[in-house]
Every structure is written in structure tokens, then in C-alpha cells.
Amino acid sequence: MLSVKVKIGLEIHVQLNTKSKLFCSCSTNSENSKPNKNICPTCMGLPGSKPALNKEALKKAMRLALALNCSFPKAIFFSRKSYFYPDMPKNFQITQYEIPIGKNGSYQLKNKKIGIWRVHIEEDPGKLIHKGGTIKTAQNVLIDYNRAGIPLCEIVTAPDFSSIEEVKEFLSGLISTLEHLRIYDPLNGSIRSDINISIMGGSRVEVKNVNGIKAVEHAIKYELSRQKNMVKIGKKIKMETRHFDADMGTTVSLRTKETEEDYGYIFEPDLTWIDLTKEFISDIKKNMPELPKEREKRFLKQYKISRSEASVICMNFRLAELFERVAKQVDAKLASKWLRTVLIGVLAYKNLSLRTAHIDEKKLIKALKLLESGEITEKTCKELIIKLVNGEKFDPANYVVEKRLKKVADKKELEKVIKDALKENKKAVSDYKSGQKEAIHYLAGQVMKKTGGRAEMRIVMERLKELLNSI
Ligand SMILES: [Zn+2]
Structure with missing residues (x-):
């Protein structure tokens, strides 16, 4: 395939998890x-x-700016971004334009550094509800202002991404960072991105309001192929704003791009300049929680797991938290392997995550302990984890006894079963000896049958090989 120079930049909005709104004391919890x-x-x-700034929101946004290696200005102020739309009763949004909280930062991907142009805070507008139809066909539009004034943090990257993979790596890392900073709750809405995409130095197309990582991936995929096709048939790519239709997986033109100046930013006179003093900044620095990359380094030392394992675990805040709790009671390497591959795999298969599934942690640890002590096979352990993900009510130890799933741990017992299987299946043995190596799987199957599946397959195979080669 023709390689095409791709440039992607992101503007990301996340809701900060404060108790009250950005400029008043109204609750942010409208559940x-x-x-x-x-x-x-x-x-x-x-x-x-009159608005009054929520200091908690400011501190939380500063933590993020610091985590993204931004520099702070000496003082900040807010601006009014004028627009006329029913979701904004003031006809302007209070945001930061001229001086953001943080600028000139960076985020390190595996193989590349992404520039962070700015981090700033602003208020969310209200929500329009289109009754009995879509935005075009609804008879009535209702407005709910519960969201009006909820604090948002906006992160603007340089157009440094050149592939979907880089964008995905960044967004997962950003979410993990936000959760490690304790400034974001994914249950209060996913991250919302505006994506700027251009190919081969052509015009920049902005795709607005894309929710979550999966949709970002689909929107970029669609937009790249649309732009490539335009170039192929000799058409010019217009500078425009497009809307992503998540159901169709396509983007449609909204309007030709307006410039920032159209919003007529003016200084917000109801809020004064806020000095970011040295003391204030050093206080933020002192209270910074551990970041995913620092945690990754600590995991290497503390738990002696590999770099790639530590990296996968720390990219998922909940997984990292769970791992640390489990590793207090079960061998860390075993915990890492089973949580990272089996548990996350089973959850993904069921379209669940650690956030949406309610895993009984005590039972999970019990199951892993049974495996660690050699009382159950890996197969049985996986069976127990599937039951846990399904939310079944059971006790792992009792279940293993009731279903007679205790592993044949006695070496002598297993040795006898394997030797019996060899005696009873002479044809398979001679097939193996004459070069049909796959006959070993038949023999292993016979051993498993005799033990009712309670032997560890890996050990059976090893011992079978040894015995067959010694005949
Ligand atoms: Zn209010």
C-alpha cells in the first residue's frame, strides 16, 4: 500500500472529578x-x-499540566468565549484562551515524543434533549442545565501523531495518568476528542466530539480513507469541520472551519487574575501522586516482573491497583500473568472491564492460592476465574472439593497412570517411535481421561516425552 504522510492532532476534553461546579457551589453529581x-x-x-473559581478544579488541572511536563505561567485569568446557543444561557462560555494553565509540555510514547500545546480549564454547557427524533427531526427540544458549569479540562496536542496506533497509545496512557492523578472518574463520562487530520500536507479536517478511544479509532480510519480517496480521484480536500456518526462509522460535513477569532474572546471581568505563586506550585508538586511510568519502574524493582508486563499493568489503573493488592498474598509473577492475560482476557471476551465487572477479590485470591499451592490445575483455575467474572456465587475451595477437581499432585500416582496409559496403547507408542510424533497427544489425552482432567497437561507431556524416548 502507498505510504501516505499522515498528521493527526487531538483536542481532548475530560471532566474533572470535583464535588462542585467550576464557578458555583452546585453539585456535579446529577446521577x-x-x-x-x-x-x-x-x-x-x-x-x-458572580462566578467564583473552584480551587480544587484549578489544583487538579495543574496536576495534569505537571504530569504532561507543561510550564506554568506566573498568573492566569479567564476569558468569555461568545456563542449563541440554547445550551449556554449566558451566551458565552467561561474558558481560558490567551493564557492556559499549562503550555509547551510533552508526552513520551514508546518510540516518540508528542508535543502538548496547552492544558486549560473551562465550563461545560448544558445538555439539549431532542424529544422524539434527531437533531433535525425532533418536534421539541428540552434543555437540562445540570451539566452547565461542570469543570472540564482541555488538552491540546501538537499534530505529532502519524498513525492510529500512536493515538491509541497516547489516549490509553492519558486515561491511566488521569486516574493515577485521581482527577477523573471514567464512570462520569468518557473522554471526548476533537481530531484534526490531514494527509500529504493537505488541508486540515476537524472531526468534532468523538467519545472514547474506540470511536476515535473508527473516526480516524474512516477519515483517512476518505481523504486518500479524494486525492486519488484528483479532488481537493476542503478545510472543514465534520461530525462523526458512531452508528454508521462515517464522518459528515458540518461546516467549513471557523477560526478561533469568530468566537470574539474577551477578558472575563467577573474573575480576577490568579497568581500561581511559587508556594502554590511547590505544594502541587509535593502532593503529586505516583504516575504510571514511575509505578512501572517501581514494579520492576519491587515485584521483579518484566518491563513489558509492568507497562501493560500500569496502563490500566484498576489493573495496577488490583495487582498490588493480589501480589501481597500471591506470588507476584503468578499474579501478573493470571491477571494480565487470563482475567483481562476473560473480561474482554465478555465485553467487560475491571470498571464494569464486579470481581469478588477475596475469591480471586483464593483461586490463585489454590493454583500456587499446586492443588488445582491451570485449567481449573481458569474455570474458577470465568465463574468469578460471571458473578456466580460459590466458594473456590468448596467448589474444587465438590466437583472433585483437586489436581493429581502425587507424583507416584501420576507416574502409574502414565505408565498404564503407555501399556494399554501399544499402537500409539509404536506410531510415536516410528516417527508419528503427534501420537503423543493421543497418549496425553488418555492420561487426562484416566485422571478425570485433574493432571497438569504440561507435566504429563514432559513425562510422556521422557518415557517414550527411553523406550
Ligand atoms: Zn450553580
Whole structure:
């Protein structure tokens, strides 16, 4: 395939996990609230109301800016971004334009450094609900302002990505970083990206509001092939903004791109300059939680697992947390292997994750202990993990006894079974000796049958090979 020079940049929005909104004391938790319950004159933009900055949101965004190696300005202020739309009753959004909290940062991928242009905070608008149809066909549009004023952090990267893989690596790393910083709760909504894509130095196309990593992958895939086809048939790629239709997996044109100036940014006079003093910044630095890459290094030393294992575990905050708790009670290498491959594999097969599945941790540790002590086979351990993921109610130790799944651990017993199998299957033995090596699988099958599947396949194969070669 023709290699095409691809340039991708991201603008990412994440909700900061503060208790109250960015400029008022309304709750950010509207899970059990009716529409328009978590509102006040400030987030509704009523005349006479004045915003006051939530310091927690500022501190959390500064932690992220620091984790992304950004530099801080001496002081910050906020701007009004004017736009007229029913989701924003003030007709402007309070955001940062001229001076963001952090700028000129970077994020290290495996093989490349990605530039971070800026990190800033802003308020979320309200939510439009199109009753009985889509944006084009709905008869009525309702507005819920519970979200109006919720703190968002925006991260803008340089257009340094040249493949979907790099974008995915960055987004997974970013999510893990956000969770390690304790500033983001994935249950409160996925990360939202605007993607800028251009090929072969052509015009930049922006795909707006893409939710989660999977959709970003699909949107880029579609957009790259669309742009390549345009070039192929000799058409010019227009600079424009497109919308990603997640159901169709396609992008459609929204409008030709407006420039930032169209928003008419002005200084927000209701909020003053905020000095980021040395003391304030050093306090943020002092209280920085461990970042995924630091944790990865610690795992190498503390648990003696390989770099690639540590890297996979630390890219998933919940997995890293679970691993550390399990490794207190079970051998770390065994825990790493079984959590990273078997548990995550079973979860993925069921379209679940550690976030959405409720794994009984005590039972998980019990199952791994049974494996560690040699009481059950790997096959049985996997069976127990599948039951745990399915949320079945059982006790691993009792289950193993009831179902007679205890491993044939007695060497003498296993030796006798293997020798019996060889005696009873002379044809398979002579087939093996005459070069048909696959006959060993038949013999191993006979051994497993005799033990009711309670022997460790790896050990059976090893011993069979030794005995067959000595005949
Ligand atoms: Zn409010």
C-alpha cells in the first residue's frame, strides 16, 4: 500500500472529578437528580450573579499540566468565549484562551515524543434533549442545565501523531495518568476528542466530539480513507469541520472551519487574575501522586516482573491497583500473568472491564492460592476465574472439593497412570517411535481421561516425552 504522510492532532476534553461546579457551589453529581435541579443563578447566568473559581478544579488541572511536563505561567485569568446557543444561557462560555494553565509540555510514547500545546480549564454547557427524533427531526427540544458549569479540562496536542496506533497509545496512557492523578472518574463520562487530520500536507479536517478511544479509532480510519480517496480521484480536500456518526462509522460535513477569532474572546471581568505563586506550585508538586511510568519502574524493582508486563499493568489503573493488592498474598509473577492475560482476557471476551465487572477479590485470591499451592490445575483455575467474572456465587475451595477437581499432585500416582496409559496403547507408542510424533497427544489425552482432567497437561507431556524416548 502507498505510504501516505499522515498528521493527526487531538483536542481532548475530560471532566474533572470535583464535588462542585467550576464557578458555583452546585453539585456535579446529577446521577439521581431530576433535570435542572443542580442549578443556581451563577450557572444559569442570571443578571447580578458572580462566578467564583473552584480551587480544587484549578489544583487538579495543574496536576495534569505537571504530569504532561507543561510550564506554568506566573498568573492566569479567564476569558468569555461568545456563542449563541440554547445550551449556554449566558451566551458565552467561561474558558481560558490567551493564557492556559499549562503550555509547551510533552508526552513520551514508546518510540516518540508528542508535543502538548496547552492544558486549560473551562465550563461545560448544558445538555439539549431532542424529544422524539434527531437533531433535525425532533418536534421539541428540552434543555437540562445540570451539566452547565461542570469543570472540564482541555488538552491540546501538537499534530505529532502519524498513525492510529500512536493515538491509541497516547489516549490509553492519558486515561491511566488521569486516574493515577485521581482527577477523573471514567464512570462520569468518557473522554471526548476533537481530531484534526490531514494527509500529504493537505488541508486540515476537524472531526468534532468523538467519545472514547474506540470511536476515535473508527473516526480516524474512516477519515483517512476518505481523504486518500479524494486525492486519488484528483479532488481537493476542503478545510472543514465534520461530525462523526458512531452508528454508521462515517464522518459528515458540518461546516467549513471557523477560526478561533469568530468566537470574539474577551477578558472575563467577573474573575480576577490568579497568581500561581511559587508556594502554590511547590505544594502541587509535593502532593503529586505516583504516575504510571514511575509505578512501572517501581514494579520492576519491587515485584521483579518484566518491563513489558509492568507497562501493560500500569496502563490500566484498576489493573495496577488490583495487582498490588493480589501480589501481597500471591506470588507476584503468578499474579501478573493470571491477571494480565487470563482475567483481562476473560473480561474482554465478555465485553467487560475491571470498571464494569464486579470481581469478588477475596475469591480471586483464593483461586490463585489454590493454583500456587499446586492443588488445582491451570485449567481449573481458569474455570474458577470465568465463574468469578460471571458473578456466580460459590466458594473456590468448596467448589474444587465438590466437583472433585483437586489436581493429581502425587507424583507416584501420576507416574502409574502414565505408565498404564503407555501399556494399554501399544499402537500409539509404536506410531510415536516410528516417527508419528503427534501420537503423543493421543497418549496425553488418555492420561487426562484416566485422571478425570485433574493432571497438569504440561507435566504429563514432559513425562510422556521422557518415557517414550527411553523406550
Ligand atoms: Zn450553580
